[in-house]
Amino acid sequence: xxxxxxxxxxxxxxxxxxxxxxxxxxxxxxxxxxxxxxxxxxxxxxxxxxxxxxxxxxxxxxxxxxxxxxxxxxxxxxxxxxxxxxxxxxxxxxxxxxxxxxxxxxxxxxxxxxxxxxxxxxxxxxxxxxxxxxxxxxxxxxxxxxxxxxxxxxxxxxxxxxxxxxxxxxxxxxxxxxxxxxxxxxxxxxxxxxxxxxxxxxxxxxxxxxxxxxxxxxxxxxxxxxxxxxxxxxxxxxxxxxxxxxxxxxxx
Amino acid sequence: xxxxxxxxxxxxxxxxxxxxxxxxxxxxxxxxxxxxxxxxxxxxxxxxxxxxxxxxxxxxxxxxxxxxxxxxxxxxxxxxxxxxxxxxxxxxxxxxxxxxxxxxxxxxxxxxxxxxxxxxxxxxxxxxxxxxxxxxxxxxxxxxxxxxxxxxxxxxxxxxxxxxxxxxxxxxxxxxxxxxxxxxxxxxxxxxxxxxxxxxxxxxxxxxxxxxxxxxxxxxxxxxxxxxxxxxxxxxxxxxxxxxxxxxxxxxxxxxxxxxxxxxxxxxxxxxxxxxxxxxxxxxxxxxxxxxxxxxxxxxxxxxxxxxxxxxxxxxxxxxxxxxxxxxxxxxxxxxxxxxxxx
Numbered sequence: 048x049x050x051x052x053x054x055x056x057x058x059x060x061x062x063x064x065x066x067x068x069x070x071x072x073x074x075x076x077x078x079x080x081x082x083x084x085x086x087x088x089x090x091x092x093x094x095x096x097x098x099x100x101x102x103x104x105x106x107x108x109x110x111x112x113x114x115x116x117x118x119x120x121x122x123x124x125x126x127x128x129x130x131x132x133x134x135x136x137x138x139x140x141x142x143x144x145x146x147x148x149x150x151x152x153x154x155x156x157x158x159x160x161x162x163x164x165x166x167x168x169x170x171x172x173x174x175x176x177x178x179x180x181x182x183x184x185x186x187x188x189x190x191x192x193x194x195x196x197x198x199x200x201x202x203x204x205x206x207x208x209x210x211x212x213x214x215x216x217x218x219x220x221x222x223x224x225x226x227x228x229x230x231x232x233x234x235x236x237x238x239x240x241x242x243x244x245x246x247x248x249x250x251x252x253x254x255x256x257x258x259x260x261x262x263x264x265x266x267x268x269x270x271x272x273x274x275x276x277x278x279x280x281x282x283x284x285x286x287x288x289x290x291x292x293x294x295x296x297x298x299x
Numbered sequence: 300x301x302x303x304x305x306x307x308x309x310x311x312x313x314x315x316x317x318x319x320x321x322x323x324x325x326x327x328x329x330x331x332x333x334x335x336x337x338x339x340x341x342x343x344x345x346x347x348x349x350x351x352x353x354x355x356x357x358x359x360x361x362x363x364x365x366x367x368x369x370x371x372x373x374x375x376x377x378x379x380x381x382x383x384x385x386x387x388x389x390x391x392x393x394x395x396x397x398x399x400x401x402x403x404x405x406x407x408x409x410x411x412x413x414x415x416x417x418x419x420x421x422x423x424x425x426x427x428x429x430x431x432x433x434x435x436x437x438x439x440x441x442x443x444x445x446x447x448x449x450x451x452x453x454x455x456x457x458x459x460x461x462x463x464x465x466x467x468x469x470x471x472x473x474x475x476x477x478x479x480x481x482x483x484x485x486x487x488x489x490x491x492x493x494x495x496x497x498x499x500x501x502x503x504x505x506x507x508x509x510x511x512x513x514x515x516x517x518x519x520x521x522x523x524x525x526x527x528x529x530x531x532x533x534x535x536x537x538x539x540x541x542x543x544x545x546x547x548x549x550x551x552x553x554x555x556x557x558x559x560x561x562x563x564x565x566x567x568x569x570x571x572x573x574x575x576x577x578x579x580x581x582x583x584x585x586x587x588x589x590x591x592x593x594x595x596x597x598x599x600x601x602x603x604x605x606x607x608x609x610x611x612x613x614x615x616x617x618x619x620x621x622x623x624x625x626x627x628x629x630x631x632x633x634x635x636x637x638x639x640x641x642x
Contacts, residue, residue, distance in 0.1 A: 128334075
């Protein structure tokens with residue numbers, strides 16, 4: 048998957064092009080990086096806007112198109128994600144990642160038949176990427192199939208340079224499906240890869256909280272430190288702190 | 300950039316079409332890069348539908364369901380049909396969601412009209428008949444929404460309709476019991492003794508010559524009250540609803556503010572003694588083709604002049620003086636019910 052190849056973090060990794068006095072050139076790549084940064088902070092709306100700005104600068108930026116679809120899915124706007132994926136498919140026909148994105152939108156909208164069809168279609172193409180395998184894993188998990196774990200392993204093995212991101216997505220997927228111990232393994236590595244990602248710390252904290260570890264509170268605090276006032280993290284943190292005796296006893 | 304030949308949507312800055320290779324002209328309108336967004340009010344609706352679809356997902360993967368010996372035609376019923384029936388709790392909603400409301404709009408209108416009319420006339424035979432028609436229309440709309448055109452045989456459609464009739468009947472009964480929960484013995488088909496009539500209640504009375512001969516104790520009747528004399532009067536007109544206490548041929552004794560009929564003491568709550576009755580005990584024999592009633596009068600002075608004769612003149616009425624018999628308390632709606640003769 049190419050969309051994360053330009054992902055670099057840190058203060059020294061700004062795109063200091065040929066602008067006067069080393070100013071940042073706000074081209075498509077700049078907004079694309081900003082979108083990724085926003086996504087890692089859990090601000091999907093801002094990420095969507097930055098993807099749109101990236102496309103305004105360069106409408107052939109395939110990764111930005113995919114990013115828009117993914118952000119629509121993150122925001123729960125599944126029919127809109129399908130519409131946008133169809134529009135993108137007009138420009139990038141039969142692209143396996145776009146078909147996988149449609150499969151993800153359908154499975155999260157509880158349209159299993161369509162999701163499976165799109166996933167089968169995406170796997171039948173050439174150049175199947177890690178993201179396609181992640182989509183397949185999500186569909187198989189929804190069908191309670193044990194093959195899902197193999198798909199996740201395939202995704203991570205095919206990720207290449209994008210392994211940290213794929214591992215983070217895998218961890219989020221496993222947490223969403225309630226497989227907290229498996230998710231913890233991936234998310235633990237992810238927070239080391241992305242120490243400044245509020246979203247990664249939040250996901251990590253959620254897993255730890257479900258497993259009853261006290262370290263969850265630390266993870267939530269870290270997330271809130273990186274993104275102060277984040278409602279979701281605050282709610283999760285408060286809920287974790289207010290657990291009753293029985294919940295702590297049975298690690299609910 | 301849209302190709303004029305094959306109408307394929309090409310990326311901008313392309314000279315030739317990706318699909319057919321024809322030469323492209325510069326597009327006049329820029330490519331829209333802003334995706335469509337969901338309206339905020341749609342979120343809860345979509346969440347509800349998603350939850351319903353999730354239930355279908357779980358049931359479709361349940362292997363045990365396939366082992367239930369259902370009739371062959373029933374196994375063909377799709378999950379969409381089941382969800383359509385659920386949404387048909389509100390007639391027309393399932394069609395609206397399927398964008399088929401035009402097919403059923405007149406049935407929905409008829410259902411609304413018939414329902415309102417049946418509620419207005421509820422209690423009468425016409426009202427009950429219309430209520431049955433309402434149930435039938437509702438069941439028909441539900442079956443229509445669940446079955447596509449030509450997708451089911453006539454026999455199966457009739458069977459489905461029968462099943463839906465039972466379900467809709469149960470639904471209406473449940474709604475009635477839930478809405479009118481404070482009515483004892485049911486929702487509107489309740490028997491109400493006379494002593495439960497309260498100020499402000501509206502009553503429906505039926506005129507029937509045949510009923511005058513078969514009135515029971517406790518019946519509420521509309522009658523013309525006689526003018527008694529200087530001691531008793533009524534500030535309103537002399538036609539009023541009264542309760543029948545004694546029947547023809549019975550001996551009515553008033554003692555200690557209670558009625559005693561043929562030696563049997565009656566409940567003072569069910570058969571209240573009017574306040575204007577004299578405190579001294581007295582006995583009256585009800586002549587044939589007459590009834591003993593308990594009307595309300597106002598007393599002039601201290602009421603010492605009222606005697607048993609005046610009571611007899613006021614309270615014994617001929618059957619021919621009875622105008623009508625009240626059979627239902629109409630308003631307010633929550634206090635609607637049939638009036639019951641106590642004995």
